[in-house]
Amino acid sequence: MRAQSRITAVLGPTNTGKTHYAIERMLAHRTGVIGLPLRLLAREVYDRIVEKRGPSVVALVTGEERIVPERTQYWVCTVEAMPLEIGADFVAIDEIQLCADPERGHVFTDRLLNARGLQETLLLGSDTMRGAIAALEPRAQFISRPRLSQxxxxxxxxxxxxxxxxxxxxxxxxxxxxxxxxxxxxxxxxxxxxxxxxxxxxxxxxxxxxxxxxxxxxxxxxxxxxxxxxxxxxxxxxxxxxxxxxxxxxxxxxxxxxxxxxxxxxxxxxxxxxxxxxxxxxxxxxxxxxxxxxxxxxLQWRNANLAFGSVERLIGSLEQQTQHDWLTRVRDADDLLALKTLAEMPGIRGTVAAGQEVRLLWDVCRIPDFRGISGNEHAGLLERIFGFLRAGAPIPDDWLGRNIARIDRTDGDIDALSKRLAYIRTWTYVAQRRGWTGDESHWRNETRAVEDRLSDALHARLTQRFVDRRTSVLLRRLKQKETLVAEVNDKGEVTVEGEFIGRLEGFRFRQDASTSPDEARTLRQASLQVLRPEFHLRADRFYNAPDTEIDYTEQGGLMWGTQAVGKLVAGPEAMRPQVEAFVDEEAGPEVAEKVRRRLQHFIDRKVNALFEPLLNLQRDETMTGLARGFAFRMVESLGILPREQVAQEVKDLDQEARSVLRKHGLRFGQFTIFLPLLLKPAPTRLRLVLWSLAQGLQEFPESPPPGLVTIPNLREVPREHYLLAGYRPAGARAIRIDMLERLADLLRAKDSRAGFEATPDMLSITGMTLEQFADLMQGLGYKAEKGERAKQKPAAAVAEVAPVVDGQPTETAVSAPADPAADPETPSEAGSEDAAPAETASAETIPQPAAAEEEAVASVQADASSDDAEGAPAEAAELEVFYSFTWAPRPRNAGQRGDRGAGRSGGGRQARAGSAQQPGGEQPAAGPGGEGQAQHARQGGKPRRDGGGKNDRFGGKPKGKDGKPRAPQNEARTYSAKPPRQDRIDPDNPFAVLAALKDRK
Missing domain, CATH: 3.40.50.300 (P-loop containing nucleotide triphosphate hydrolases)
Incomplete structure (x- = not known):
């Protein structure tokens, strides 16, 4: 029947449908075998036939795979694995031109000469084989198939x-x-x-x-x-x-x-x-x-009629030459080289018996060297396998299992996985051979499972290394013009079709920076297509968001939650800042304008709420003249003015003007004129931002933490920054201006010429230790003299002892602040409508108890001495440190910029009306007579009759008895201990009228 079967050579170039034609012809027969050049192609054809006939009748046989159902009708194989003795009705050999291949050509030539179907045989390949086929098979018919495309x-x-x-x-x-x-x-x-x-x-x-x-x-x-x-x-x-x-x-x-x-x-x-x-x-x-x-x-040829009488005879038959005009002996293939190597090994040479052992040795030598290792190493593996099989027993399970287990690892890079795949192919080939393993089904499944795991891992590594899935998916969707699905999670991460492409920060898209320039363009194209509607939706949510979700930073940034959406820029006035929205151009002008309007509404309302007292002062149309001009100065300085800068303007204000200004909450302090409500943390923070914008600064000063009475006085920080933050530098620290005014109220009740000591109220107000308070007072222009004395016993022991000062008994309690009438410009802190909210003392300081008077201590010490006279010697009295403060006038040119401790040596800076003062050297108004008297002296007022007038005490040019100016004194003046002279009432004060009436009586 084979001699009578039809032989057809279907020849032509690629893309002529030859393989498809062969599949159709095979399925037209009851049984068939098709041989293909590659394992990959065999798997592809197998899948196509299974789709048409089902897996129960289709077998796949390659060197490493063997799927053979019980009812097999159609065999899909590699050319080397084709079953030639099953008597199939149809046989086809694809890519027949490989007969000329130097490595595998002899296998294709053998199938060309010997593989025949009972009814039909197809030879598929290139037209270059027409002459060879015609010469070797005269019965062959030829069909030429043209290429389907150009x-x-x-x-x-x-x-x-x-x-x-x-x-x-x-x-x-x-x-x-x-x-x-x-x-x-x-x-x-x-x-x-x-x-x-x-x-x-x-x-x-x-x-x-x-x-x-x-x-x-x-x-x-x-x-x-x-x-x-x-x-x-x-x-x-x-x-x-x-x-x-x-x-x-x-x-x-x-x-x-x-x-x-x-x-x-x-x-x-x-x-x-x-x-x-x-x-x-x-x-x-x-x-x-x-x-x-x-x-x-x-055509490449090797003798197929092998002699198995001995190893030498087998080698000789494989090396047999041919005299055929169309055939040439193939060069030694890997299997023949392996046979020659094994034949020379001591354990095999001369010991292999004829017949089955030689055939077995040849079968072992045909195991492909998938690993690509050296010939000797591959031969060593073949020798070990042959040794197991030669003994008549299958390959031991434990040995085979150990070799497979070493390969069953999915870690490593592409090269490592590729090597393991090559190694497992060797054991897959071994497991496919009948009788070589004890449990063929188990080891076939085991090697197949390992190969599948390695294959999946290799595919994952290849994809991870050579495929940017994100870019490829987006490109495919863009090319197909499909609607891309974009999502933005609560972290702002933007994904398109499940692929991360960047982050949406407010209304600006930050593309993933890990992409190459070409990938970046693709991502940008895809992201903008899906983000445009997202921009509009987000703009609507932002426009309707409450003000509580929007905030500004101390550097002028505008935040929506944690996302930056804009920044503040200078406006026509300090309290009318403008906004600049951060919106990508791709979002469109409509989104940008909506975001800008919402930000402008927010900052306008914020300024109106926090600076309401100042805005009311600016909008009060009932103010005229000097009051209106002074209100303008306050608005221009954002609610805080050093008194020395506007001393003349304050002097010129009449009581009616001051009353109008005070109705708006303005406080005329001895050091600073300010609106107490604007010293709270929120207005202070905004004031620093608005002032920085108006000044065009690149770096904005930050507001101090809320609740601190004093902060460090840093040399590199400008004095103006402290003032805007609501602090006044004095010595090593800066004190909050409202607390300084409370301290000034207490100092006004003391005699700064005769000297005084700190009271617990003073220390409590400042939140300082005694040493820190002494440094503060020196910074304010006082001289501090340090001394030691015996420590006072507990209050219960001296409760009945009345301190004596200047020969007059006094009370132990701290004197109450002076009557507000004494200085109408600086009302007492207690019960004042100008008082700032109560503050927390600095956590780093602990107030010290007030010092007792020397006379009381001496009395207590005398009593203690008498008690100890009859017994053991009296213990040494415990000493305590105290400071005595006196006003220290400074010469006009004694100050120097940046000297935080100027007050410690009695020196300081020149305090001049209308000019800004530097930290640590200002002239305080807390000395005798207050700021009003000092200003009066600087404007040319006459010296006091007692020779201790304002000019003398505040660094002016006092005159002697001869009328000539005396040289300025560099040291603190020592005054007599006589009772202090009562200060005059300011003539501008309404209480002056009452005083005049009393004098007339």
Missing amino acids: LAWAGSKKISRMPPRSAIVGFSVESVYAIAELIRRQKGGCAVVMGALSPRTRNAQVALYQNGDVDYLVATDAIGMGLNLDINHVAFSSTVKFDGRRMRPLIPNELAQIAGRAGRHMNNGTFGVTGEARPLPEEVIDAIENHRFEPVRK
């Missing part, structure tokens, strides 16, 4: 300009990886196909390409063997390859086999070169385009 030369192209749906061909693993990495950076990714990949990995990579996840394929010449892919262009990165022995140029029909993958079915295709490959010669291009090649003259 194939044209496209020249040389850079990889960066490679068109979509292209395949770039390399001929080494290194070149494939290098090209794939370049395409990932420039095009978003590619699929990788190599002959060494397992079918599972190859199918997964092909699916990436076929599904459109990537538009580029990088492959070896494995794609030239029947893989049907939707490729429009094939580019050769090289035109030479290593054939196992040497580097050689590809011949035209090999180039055509690969280039023919471009243009499937009715779609035309192109081919060209890229990278370092030189353009093809004109004659080669013409041959590929017109499918005209030199016919095959010689």
